[in-house]
Amino acid sequence: MAANWMRRTALVAACASALLLAACGSSTTESAITPDRFIAFGDAYSDIGQKGSRYTVNNDTVNNWTLQLASHYQKTLAPVSAGGLSYAQGNARIAAQPDAAGDATTPTITAQIDRFLASQTFAPNDIVLLNGGISDLIVGMAAVRAGTLSAADYVAQARQNGKDLAAQILRLVNAGAPHVVVSGSYDLGKTPWAIAIGQEALLSEASSRFNEALLVAINDLGAHVLYIDSAYYVNLYTSAPSSFSFSYPKTAVCTSVDAGNGIGTGTGQVNSALCTPSTLLAGADVNLYVFADNVYLSPSAHRQLGTYAYDKLRARW
Numbered sequence: 001m002a003a004n005w006m007r008r009t010a011l012v013a014a015c016a017s018a019l020l021l022a023a024c025g026s027s028t029t030e031s032a033i034t035p036d037r038f039i040a041f042g043d044a045y046s047d048i049g050q051k052g053s054r055y056t057v058n059n060d061t062v063n064n065w066t067l068q069l070a071s072h073y074q075k076t077l078a079p080v081s082a083g084g085l086s087y088a089q090g091n092a093r094i095a096a097q098p099d100a101a102g103d104a105t106t107p108t109i110t111a112q113i114d115r116f117l118a119s120q121t122f123a124p125n126d127i128v129l130l131n132g133g134i135s136d137l138i139v140g141m142a143a144v145r146a147g148t149l150s151a152a153d154y155v156a157q158a159r160q161n162g163k164d165l166a167a168q169i170l171r172l173v174n175a176g177a178p179h180v181v182v183s184g185s186y187d188l189g190k191t192p193w194a195i196a197i198g199q200e201a202l203l204s205e206a207s208s209r210f211n212e213a214l215l216v217a218i219n220d221l222g223a224h225v226l227y228i229d230s231a232y233y234v235n236l237y238t239s240a241p242s243s244f245s246f247s248y249p250k251t252a253v254c255t256s257v258d259a260g261n262g263i264g265t266g267t268g269q270v271n272s273a274l275c276t277p278s279t280l281l282a283g284a285d286v287n288l289y290v291f292a293d294n295v296y297l298s299p300s301a302h303r304q305l306g307t308y309a310y311d312k313l314r315a316r317w
Helices: 002-019 064-072 109-119 132-148 153-175 192-197 200-218 230-239 299-316
Strands: 037-041 126-131 180-183 225-228 250-252 288-293
Touching: 037 064, 037 109, 037 132, 064 299, 109 153, 126 153, 126 230, 132 153, 132 200, 153 180, 153 200, 192 250, 200 230, 200 288, 225 250, 225 299, 230 288, 230 299
Parallel strands: 037 126, 126 180, 180 225, 250 288
Antiparallel strands: none
16 A cells, blocks of 8 residues: 555656656746736636635735736736636536536536637737636535545546546647646645545545646646646645744634535535635734635735746746
């Protein structure tokens, strides 16, 4: 068992290294690209207000990793609902419907890409930002808890979802996307949600198998694809929080309870899409928390992750 784990780890590390280092011979520590546009696809992790709010603390700061990354290049990004080029929408799954909250009208990541390609083409200096998998992992866990999906099948499903997201990345590259920045799922086993439902180990395993399958499937796309290891970075947040100026790595700062199944983890749970400075834990300094709700990140966590992505992008292209 340990040997299998070590082989998987070595394989993923090799794939990640290939994606991070491909084409390094023509790169310097100063970015050679001046992006003309940022275009984003994904779920709540990348949603910058498709329905008016974001899945974090809505406190008028730069509070999403995609916005932080774009801001380093003095670029803006707006949701497509406001005329922009961010198609990412909360609870979106990669290809399946309904979404994590049971809404069949939410466009999947596949449908988001469909919409872009139906009316737009890529330009040489475009940067595409893409994430996926979190909503699918949430839906699968709901099935596990309901007794309709075994733990083994859940992990296998997560692996297939990683392959499904990779297929969409290949589709973007084949459509002419010159630079695709991909963020896999962070380790949901480290979230307050996992702790609350006692599923840290299974959620960690499923998150890892999702990222592993994604990395293996996109390994040959290194010329156009840069993988951002959000799992590694968020694991650092939770294992060494003080290094990132956090004091509370396992507690949600928001108190905005949703009567419905707002983020797919059940009714009556905190939903950061409803979170504002007036719905925080009493006396809380939002900058000291890793998580806004039990799944999604705080503004500071997003900003630091966005800067990490910028550093990787600048060193690459």
